[in-house]
Amino acid sequence: MKGELKKLYTEIIKAHNDAPFHFRKIGDAPHTIKAYNPICGDRFEIFVDSSSTKINALHFHGFGCAISKASTSVLTRSMEGKSLEEALELCNNFLDFINKEIQPETSILSDDFLAFSGVHDFSERYDCATLSWREMKKFLESRQPKHEN
């Protein structure tokens, strides 16, 4: 039993949960994204400082389980300094990985992403892992320049 749970609560997830990246409120952030899960009561706010092309700084604050808190921490750490396009690609990669559309051995996945492999065996925790990423994706999509098809 413990073995399976250790695969879910990896050392990386535990470390992010204990010491999340940029975990504080930013009162005057240009954008605040709400990542709320009404089913379990998880509530995060992600504070975005971005230009029209780049994410300058990301912070977050709130309350959630170890999986959702760690995944939000990984989100803020992996996206800070990235272009909006790169950030959206990260979002898609992470969500595709959790939804099993990208195989873990693929080199585009960082160790921080791979730490969430265990979620594949705990389908009831998908929402925890993807909560902030889904909201971030919506935000980024709304800010992408429109391409002609």
Add this chain to the structure above:
Amino acid sequence: MALSLKSIKSHFPIFTHRPELIYLDNAATSQKPRSVIQTITDFYEKENANVHRGLYELSADATQRYEGVRKKICNLMGASIPDTIAFTKGATESINIVAQGFLKKNLHKGDNVVVSAMEHHANLIPWQQVCKQTGSSLEIIPVDDRGELVLEAMHNLLNNRTKLVAVTHISNVLGTINPIEEIISLAHKKNIPVLVDAAQSVGHYPLSVERMNLDFLVFSAHKMFGPLGTGVLYCNEKFTRQVDPFIYGGGSIKNVEFTHTEFLDYPYNLEAGTPNIAGVIGLGAAIDFIHQLDLNETTNHTSNLRNYFKERLRSSGNFKFVGNPENSGSIVSFNADNIHPHDVASFLAHEHIAVRAGHHCAQPLLESMGVPATVRASFSIYNTRDDVDKTIEALVELKKFWS
């Protein structure tokens, strides 16, 4: 003769199929006894027909059984008039009917509705919305640190603009058993009707709507060993003529013209469309099952389990109860220090222990108590001391895992 609690588990097929299951989420929904499942299967296999429609035997029998359940409900909760009982989808729908079909037309700008801070969203949002729709205000009876209602505050909230008091009998989060008789008497002194949400109590705790002089009472079948999708609204006879339909359609009418409809009297005016006949008959079977139990014995059993669980949890260290009411049902909410309730529930799930984690559809209550979420264990007749022991062992393991 009452069914023996020692062998009660054998009446619930889920435990034969899942012998390892420790089910402590009874406040969400109870498991179903074989007799209820069999009654529903038999209905579909041998007796299926629509009610109030056919002139053939099958339909007449279905109608008779369906209508017969109103009497069974009356027996269960001390009512004497079967036509005070309306069948609904569940407690939530019952409350919405009272909010929209009864209260709304009496509610004007400047009026108020009083609810408690410990209400389930089902007994909060319908009142909040009807207040918004009419320019009335929603007033909240506060809850203290122990998880008990502050009744002194209620005295001040009731005034001549109060049109209804809605309060839960037993809190689905804290387990608090509220002094509803006192609340009813306070409200009635000012001629204010009272609705009681009895979702956590009907079938488990003695209730008598007539002796308690209740105006409205709601519950769901599925929390009292009955099927999902069926519930009840009890309306005191003095208000039945004031409850208008909440949904419209066939089966609820006396006469229909293209421009006008005359509705049947309560409760039939509320039961438009083909009702959940099998569900209602299943609810009847659940009441038959409850009648085979000794209610004193079962409440003693679940109270003992709750006390034993609290006692063992207290001595296991670093767990905090959320609410600790003096008069309590078989529900315990707690938190494991710095471990999120969701992570606690995941851990327990791996030991086949089913508990609930989250805000339990009572977000404002938890916010007012300064807790975003809790772990909730709720006990029923088939739980045992062994279930408690295994849960405590798992919680001790959990602490080690996270340390």
